[in-house]
Amino acid sequence: MIVFLLGFMGSGKSFYAKGLSEHLHVPFVDLDQFIEREQAMSISEIFEKMGEPAFRTLESIALKQVYADLLVRTTETQDKNGILGVISCGGGTPCFNENMDWMNKHGLTIWVNPAEEIIWERLMKERKTRPLVASLTAESLREFIHQKMLERKPYYEKAQEVIFQSNITIPEFVNTIKHAKNLL
Numbered sequence: 001m002i003v004f005l006l007g008f009m010g011s012g013k014s015f016y017a018k019g020l021s022e023h024l025h026v027p028f029v030d031l032d033q034f035i036e037r038e039q040a041m042s043i044s045e046i047f048e049k050m051g052e053p054a055f056r057t058l059e060s061i062a063l064k065q066v067y068a069d070l071l072v073r074t075t076e077t078q079d080k081n082g083i084l085g086v087i088s089c090g091g092g093t094p095c096f097n098e099n100m101d102w103m104n105k106h107g108l109t110i111w112v113n114p115a116e117e118i119i120w121e122r123l124m125k126e127r128k129t130r131p132l133v134a135s136l137t138a139e140s141l142r143e144f145i146h147q148k149m150l151e152r153k154p155y156y157e158k159a160q161e162v163i164f165q166s167n168i169t170i171p172e173f174v175n176t177i178k179h180a181k182n183l184l
């Protein structure tokens with residue numbers, strides 16, 4: 001089984017994907033980093049040169065490719081809970097091209113969902129690398145997060161499990177996965 005981590009920019013998906021991968025001894029792939037390597041461009045450059053619709057197409061193709069690559073790579077690395085690997089999605093991945101339904105069919109989807117205030121604090125520090133928020137002021141960033149979250153919630157809410165705490169430990173995260181697997 002592949003675990004898909006999803007959630008808003010700055011929610012901590014990449015942090016948890018790396019932690020889970022180390023804890024479970026299975027590979028993880030960050031979808032944005034994969035796209036950047038494939039295209040030999042940063043996400044900001046892709047948005048600038050090709051536009052967001054082209055990025056969304058690349059993102060959906062990359063999602064399926066990364067999933068297939070992990071399945072091939074991981075027959076020996078499967079952990080004892082049957083987890084083959086972890087994919088950290090971009091914030092918008094679930095909201096385009098029916099990716100959310102596809103992920104729900106192909107693995108375990110977990111929404112990393114800290115409070116908007118926490119997301120705002122993180123994005124204030126890291127917004128320059130994210131084209132959708134790079135030019136926003138502190139106040140407009142707060143409003144953007146709120147509005148975008150409303151728009152995206154219907155997709156995120158389709159996840160099979162939700163993590164609300166912003167400081168959950170990796171072992172606690174693993175327990176959430178085990179719990180979710182029993183529910184499935």
Ligand code: S3P
Pocket residue numbers: 007008009010032043089090091092093129130131132
């Ligand atoms: C995006 C989130 C980013 C990246 C791109 C678009 C979004 O990923 O895919 O900038 O639409 O929310 P992170 O969530 O990893 O920052």
